[in-house]
Amino acid sequence: MKYIIAFAAFWIDFIVGDDWRIAVAVVVGLAVTAVLVWMGIPAWWVLPVGIAGYLSVSMTRK
Amino acid sequence: MTTSQIFLVTSTFLACAVEMVEALTIVLATGITRGWRSALIGTLAALATLAVIVAILGPAIALVPIHAMQLVVGTLMLIFGLQWLRKAILRASGRKAMHDEDAIFAAEQAEARKHGRDERAGLDWYSFTICFKGVFLEGLEVAFITITFGAAQQNIGLAAWGATAALIIVLLAGILLHRPLSRVPENMLKYVVGLLLTSFGTFWAAEGMGVEWPGTDLALLGLLGFYAIVAFVLVRQLRAPQAVRVA
Numbered sequence: 295m296k297y298i299i300a301f302a303a304f305w306i307d308f309i310v311g312d313d314w315r316i317a318v319a320v321v322v323g324l325a326v327t328a329v330l331v332w333m334g335i336p337a338w339w340v341l342p343v344g345i346a347g348y349l350s351v352s353m354t355r356k
Numbered sequence: 357m358t359t360s361q362i363f364l365v366t367s368t369f370l371a372c373a374v375e376m377v378e379a380l381t382i383v384l385a386t387g388i389t390r391g392w393r394s395a396l397i398g399t400l401a402a403l404a405t406l407a408v409i410v411a412i413l414g415p416a417i418a419l420v421p422i423h424a425m426q427l428v429v430g431t432l433m434l435i436f437g438l439q440w441l442r443k444a445i446l447r448a449s450g451r452k453a454m455h456d457e458d459a460i461f462a463a464e465q466a467e468a469r470k471h472g473r474d475e476r477a478g479l480d481w482y483s484f485t486i487c488f489k490g491v492f493l494e495g496l497e498v499a500f501i502t503i504t505f506g507a508a509q510q511n512i513g514l515a516a517w518g519a520t521a522a523l524i525i526v527l528l529a530g531i532l533l534h535r536p537l538s539r540v541p542e543n544m545l546k547y548v549v550g551l552l553l554t555s556f557g558t559f560w561a562a563e564g565m566g567v568e569w570p571g572t573d574l575a576l577l578g579l580l581g582f583y584a585i586v587a588f589v590l591v592r593q594l595r596a597p598q599a600v601r602v603a
Contacts, residue, residue, distance in 0.1 A: 308496065309435060316438045320431060324561060331566045338567045341558045342579060345438065346586045352442060353451075353590055 319348040360573060364509050367552045368518030371501045374545045375494040376526035377537045381457050382490035384530065385464030386483050394480040398487030406495045410503065417507045427564025429504040430557045436501065437553025444547035445587050449594035455542050461535075501553070508560050551587065555579040 310317045323344040330337035357365075387395035417425065446452035474481040498519060506515030529537055559569065559576050569575035 308493075309432060311435070311439045313439060313442070316442070317435050320434050320438070320561075324427075324431065324565060327562055327565045327567060336568075337565075338562060338569050338575070341434075341562050342582055345434075345554065345558065345583070349438070349442060349445070349586060349590060353445065353594060 313352075315352065316348075319344070323348075360509060360576070361511065361514060363552065363556070363576070364505055364511060364514055365518040367549065367556070368498075368502050368505055368515045369522045370545050371549045371553075372498045372519040372522035373526055374542055374549060375498045376523055377457065377542060378460075379491045379494040380526055380530045380537065381461050382464055383487050384535065385461050386468050386486050388534075389465045389468040390480055390483045394483035395487045397479060398484040399491050401484075402488045402491035402495060405492060406499055409496070410499050413499070414503055414507075414512055417503060418512075423564050423566075425564075426508055426560040429508045430559065430561025430564055432500070432504060432557070433553045434557030434561055436497070437550050437555075437557050439550075440546050441550030441554050441583070441587060444543065444550050445590050445594070447543050448547060449591045451594055455546070457537060457542065505556070508556075547587070551580060551583050554583050 323341050326344070327337045327340045330340060383395055383399050386398075420428070443452060447454050468482070468486070471482045476484075502515045502519045503512060506512030509515075526537065555576060558579055563569065571578065
């Protein structure tokens, strides 16, 4: 069990990296995109606008 | 060669070159300070482990349905790309220290001198583990980028050529110069790779969600241009004296 947890922790750390907020922002952006697509509304602009907004806000941190 | 194929080779080549330069610094610092045998065995062991992972992951990813793969690959690429791009913007604006291979080399050498000799399986265990870890972790990111990039464009072979070319060039430069490749414009390369990964990640992740891009594949160029402008504006704003102070 200890090795499975360590293995999972390694991959989470590898993918999420040192800033978990980026992963959260991407998942939120994709969720909004999915909802708009499901409602039949053009959603191609959501991720680019969301990412630009996230980058701007995140620059206040190092 | 099509535009997307050029993007594919360029992205894998640049990402691989940057990561290989970082791995080379660790191996050189350890090898020069503590001897080459254990450092090189650690490096070869890491490369062999990576080869096994690539051999398993490569064919497995090709079995995933295209939309699911685009979503997974796009999401991962977006996360990696944003990490690189964010740091590159902070570095370009002077808010974060530039990546300095000479300084890292000196720090690695100082660390290597501090540790006593611990012999295990006939190896200097410090040299072996530090080189294994360094090469494996840097290499894993390259392997991930190469496989996912190649798989999403259904051309893993071309992506592998880009990565291999970078590996050979960095390795030859390291053997010839015998010191860290501090003259490689690493920060600029990370900026470009961050832009490419973020653009491709956005394109594929959204497409995987069922989005139809205006102009289909041409939207990729639009995304690249859009993110380049956003990054440029952010660098300019952060450089300005009235910019918000970093906490």
